[in-house]
Amino acid sequence: MPEETFLSIPFLPDGNVTLMLVDGRINKVMEYNLKQKGIRIIKTQPLPQLLPAIAYHPDMMLYPIQGDTVVVAPNISPDVVAQLKDEDFNILYGKAALCGNYPKDIAYNIARIGNNAMHNFKYTDSMTHETA
Secondary structure: OOOOOOOOOOOOOOOOOOEEEEOOOOOHHHHHHHHHOOOEEEEOOOOOOEOOOOOOOHHHHEEEEEOOEEEEOOOOOHHHHHHHHHOOOEEEEOOOOOOEOOOOOOOOOOEEEOOEEEOOOOOOOOHHHHOO
């Protein structure tokens, strides 16, 4: 694996993107285009406990704290975790297993822009703010 840098601020790359975690249902054309740009991808696998419309959403399954550290739902696919570890991510398992409808499906769904995060602490997994 070439020398790479993790994002210092999640969701805001300051250089070329070389790896993406994407919805496992990614369109084949989009997948091809990403690979043509040299971007490796990790495809999510569905969380059967979630509604089908969001069962593959990366932003529902995990939250990137900073750099190489990611908090994942304890019921995320072990294959996805293994691929993240293969890319040298530090995996922290959250406390909240995702299931059912709102609000039991939003524990890791945090909108972050720079140092600001928008979420509801009442339903957000505590690991996402204990480790930040």
